[in-house]
Amino acid sequence: MSNQSLETIELELAILIRRLTTATADNRNLDRASYLLLRQLSDSGQVGVKTLARELQLDVSTVSRQAAALDQKKLVEKIKDPTDGRAFFYNITDYGQQELEIYRTARLTSIERLLHDWPDEDAESFGRLLKQFNQALRER
Amino acid sequence: MSNQSLETIELELAILIRRLTTATADNRNLDRASYLLLRQLSDSGQVGVKTLARELQLDVSTVSRQAAALDQKKLVEKIKDPTDGRAFFYNITDYGQQELEIYRTARLTSIERLLHDWPDEDAESFGRLLKQFNQALRER
DNA sequence: ATTTATGATTGTATAATACAACTATAACCC
């Protein structure tokens, strides 16, 4: 790999992270953390914080708080596991599903606006490479 | 642009941000914020917080605190502007320059490790697209 | 010379996270 490519990736990643971390402050609806958690629940539903934490690669305490916040807002419901007195399931509610869609659509739109003049090929590559990079991070 | 690409970018960006935001906790030397500030100073040296804030697209108060932290650690020095009693210049110190290099090299190495099995072509594209994306964000 | 603008700092708030301590329940084991 060329050193130039490496240096570009290094710098641009640092910039990207800061830029997008900051941008979160805008959102009045769902923050990034809740969004990913809700998404995960929408996909793998009926799981507890431990499983969620593993799937999201977060500390259990973090997920516990985030899930409690979602529960508070009625976006998910917390159900006692009938077979294990310590455990709970979280389930996305219909309202949560709706909110998730709304938020996701808004995100898609805003990204589309950013990329409106990109060649299809670039958008395709960018998606593929981001995914590949995340995979590398996950396996680290 | 295909909807599929858009959806991939949307999701993978959200994941990436979280993954890399978290990873910061590891670093015992320079955190990401200081790093970018120090880098900027290394490049555009002899500027005050206002200019830095504009260049980095951050709030002045944020930069003020970060710069004070760097000053505290002797990575930069704060010099009174002789022509304007309100203003200051920041200057990276030799020590700061050294630390910057050390940190940057460490970052490069760790990214290189992540990408060791990527085709050169992918690394090149990834860098280019990240840069392009940051540019789009900047112009937003 | 008074008012207004500007560079910088400080107070306060928020979001996202981790680690450590704790609680309650289950599982294990002899």
Added chain:
DNA sequence: GGGTTATAGTTGTATTATACAATCATAAAT
């Protein structure tokens, strides 16, 4: 079946990065 250990989850505390608002000191403008 009672004591020990493991596990699911929550809560306390700390840290990092950020923004906005208030403030201070000095400069610029009228």
